[in-house]
Amino acid sequence: MAKYTASPFYQALVSPEKSVQFDFFGSYETTDEGEIEALNKLCPTYIKCIDVGGVKESEKNETKPEEPAQKTPTKRKPSGK
Numbered sequence: 001m002a003k004y005t006a007s008p009f010y011q012a013l014v015s016p017e018k019s020v021q022f023d024f025f026g027s028y029e030t031t032d033e034g035e036i037e038a039l040n041k042l043c044p045t046y047i048k049c050i051d052v053g054g055v056k057e058s059e060k061n062e063t064k065p066e067e068p069a070q071k072t073p074t075k076r077k078p079s080g081k
Helices: 033-041
Strands: 002-005 011-015 018-021 027-030 048-052
Touching: 002 033, 011 033, 018 027, 018 033, 027 033, 033 048
Parallel strands: none
Antiparallel strands: 002 027, 002 048, 011 018
């Protein structure tokens, strides 16, 4: 199953004889592989893919945060007071 968002009532032609229309909120869900392939070609120009096969877009693009490099301790100079 795939979830997409676009402008409300956006309509996309997925094959010569079939088109899909997004609802009032601009969302559309499908399990048809042909529709998913056609809609993925429109991403990210006209529509945005929210969820594909249980993997959310935010999880797909999520990278592990890099740990900051540890600074080596420096020797302190005496203050001369």
